[in-house]
Amino acid sequence: MRLLTAFIQEHAPGDSTLVQKVQEDGNWIMHHISDKPVLTIPPIHIGGFTLDLSISMKILMLIIAAILMVILFGYAAASNKKRKHPTGLGNFLEMLMVFVRDDVVKPSMGHGSEKYLPFFFTMFFFILFVNIISLFPGMSTGTSSISVTAGLALITFIMTQVHGIKNNGFFGYFKGLIPPGVPVFVLPIMVIIEFLGLLTKPFALAIRLFANMTAGHIVIYALIGLIFMLGYAVIPVSIGFSLFIYVLEILVAVLQAYIFTMLSALFIGMAIHQDH
Amino acid sequence: MSLAYIYLAKFYNILLFISNDPHENKDTLLSVEPGLLIWTIIIFFLLLLILKKYAWGPLLKSLNDREQGIKDSVEKAEYLKQEAEKILAQNKQLLAKADEDARKVISEGKELAEKLRNDLISKTNDDTARMIAQAKSEIEREKVAAMNSLKDEIANLAVQAAGKIIDENLDAAKQRKIIDGFIGKIPQN
Numbered sequence: 001m002r003l004l005t006a007f008i009q010e011h012a013p014g015d016s017t018l019v020q021k022v023q024e025d026g027n028w029i030m031h032h033i034s035d036k037p038v039l040t041i042p043p044i045h046i047g048g049f050t051l052d053l054s055i056s057m058k059i060l061m062l063i064i065a066a067i068l069m070v071i072l073f074g075y076a077a078a079s080n081k082k083r084k085h086p087t088g089l090g091n092f093l094e095m096l097m098v099f100v101r102d103d104v105v106k107p108s109m110g111h112g113s114e115k116y117l118p119f120f121f122t123m124f125f126f127i128l129f130v131n132i133i134s135l136f137p138g139m140s141t142g143t144s145s146i147s148v149t150a151g152l153a154l155i156t157f158i159m160t161q162v163h164g165i166k167n168n169g170f171f172g173y174f175k176g177l178i179p180p181g182v183p184v185f186v187l188p189i190m191v192i193i194e195f196l197g198l199l200t201k202p203f204a205l206a207i208r209l210f211a212n213m214t215a216g217h218i219v220i221y222a223l224i225g226l227i228f229m230l231g232y233a234v235i236p237v238s239i240g241f242s243l244f245i246y247v248l249e250i251l252v253a254v255l256q257a258y259i260f261t262m263l264s265a266l267f268i269g270m271a272i273h274q275d276h
Numbered sequence: 277m278s279l280a281y282i283y284l285a286k287f288y289n290i291l292l293f294i295s296n297d298p299h300e301n302k303d304t305l306l307s308v309e310p311g312l313l314i315w316t317i318i319i320f321f322l323l324l325l326i327l328k329k330y331a332w333g334p335l336l337k338s339l340n341d342r343e344q345g346i347k348d349s350v351e352k353a354e355y356l357k358q359e360a361e362k363i364l365a366q367n368k369q370l371l372a373k374a375d376e377d378a379r380k381v382i383s384e385g386k387e388l389a390e391k392l393r394n395d396l397i398s399k400t401n402d403d404t405a406r407m408i409a410q411a412k413s414e415i416e417r418e419k420v421a422a423m424n425s426l427k428d429e430i431a432n433l434a435v436q437a438a439g440k441i442i443d444e445n446l447d448a449a450k451q452r453k454i455i456d457g458f459i460g461k462i463p464q465n
Contacts, residue, residue, distance in 0.1 A: 035309075035312070049310075051310055051311060051314070052309070052310075052311040053311045053314065053315065054311065055315075056311075056312065058312060059312060059315045059316075059319075062315065062316060062319045063319060066319050066322070066323045069323060069327065069331075070323070070326055070327065070330070070331070073327055073330075073331035073332075073335070074330050074331055076331065076335060077330060077331045077333075077334040077335045077338075078334075080334070080335060080338045080339075081334055081338060084342070086338075093335075094335060094339060097335060097336075097339065098339070117332065117336065118324065118327070118328045118332040118333075118336075119324060121327070121332050122320065122323055122324040122327055122328075122332075123320075126320060126323060145309075145312055146306055146307070146308055147308050147309045147310075147311075147312030147313045147316065148312055148313070148316045150308050150313055151312070151313040151314070151315075151316030151317045151320070152316060152320065154313065154317065155317060155320055155321075
């Protein structure tokens with residue numbers, strides 16, 4: 001922090017207010033990507049555990065995405081019902097749905113995926129909408145919070161266990177986790193490894209989505225911060241790179257929704273069809 | 277060099293989720309807040325419930341119906357195409373048969389006409405020949421009859437001449453002269 005302050009004072013000595021601001025708020029990138037409360041609800045105390053259910057900026061983003069989804073897909077459903085051939089928005093959303101169904105869920109999950117389609121549709125479009133909304137100015141990134149992505153990963157984890165147990169039986173499911181033909185002396189190690197594997201899957205899901213959605217924003221903030229650190233001469237470079245990262249973010253927003261859904265489908269499919 | 281160091285330090289701080297501000301310590305990047313997590317799950321499942329009823333159900337139904345309809349249509353079109361091809365082949369066969377029949381009829385007609393023509397010609401030739409022969413025999417008969425009547429006439433004339441000669445003075449030279457003159461009057465045929 002001292003180095004940074006020295007650096008700013010050396011390179012932009014005239015702009016004392018900015019220097020002051022950056023000095024005061026050293027972690028300004030953190031400040032931008034961190035959550036801000038919108039509606040404070042008093043925390044609930046359950047035993048020694050405190051639960052803060054305040055509506056924060058990120059939760060607001062999730063709610064906006066959810067409302068947007070209900071409106072758009074409700075409209076699409078009503079519009080497609082009226083016509084024999086879908087047009088416009090209904091057609092576009094249906095195309096995305098067909099993409100999720102045929103190119104994401106079906107190849108990852110194999111047969112019997114139809115039953116789980118609503119879940120994966122909700123998963124894909126929810127993440128997609130939250131990601132896309134985050135690209136609009138003034139919006140926050142819902143999925144750049146580890147809590148949100150952990151929540152989504154937890155849903156996948158619970159779905160995996162519930163449907164795995166439902167389809168294979170409680171003992172059958174946990175027995176099926178260990179690949180057949182393993183020698184007895186390796187068994188204790190395998191149990192530990194498979195159990196850890198069970199937990200690392202949703203962990204990886206959460207970290208992947210969170211990191212991807214956070215990284216782009218941090219880079220954009222850093223690039224814009226360069227303007228205040230190095231002076232206005234770097235504006236073209238900063239804006240150019242920011243724009244590049246921003247466009248990349250659009251790709252990442254779609255890609256991460258796709259990857260999250262695909263891996264969820266893969267995990268749930270693996271839990272259901274343990275024989276292969 | 278110092279610039280690179282500053283940025284490295286800055287991002288190292290972020291990566292390690294170290295906040296320099298004591299007030300934001302609870303708000304670091306990798307700390308899971310149960311409230312946020314629970315809200316996410318609540319919103320997700322509410323969304324799933326609402327959309328399942330009002331969006332995914334109807335959309336999937338219309339999608340499946342349409343896909344089934346397209347599949348049926350394609351299958352029907354395929355079937356109809358096969359049918360049409362069968363009918364076309366049948367038609368071709370029938371046409372070829374009809375063509376052959378027509379050709380046969382024409383050739384038969386031609387043969388018949390040829391035969392009729394030949395018959396007619398030969399018949400005509402026969403008739404002509406017969407008529408010519410008839411005419412010839414008629415002419416012959418007429419000729420004979422004419423000859424006979426001429427002979428009678430000559431005999432009569434001879435008798436009349438003889439009577440005249442007897443009536444007038446029978447003079448040998450005169451008689452000779454009369455007969456010669458008479459015979460000279462007789463037409464040559």
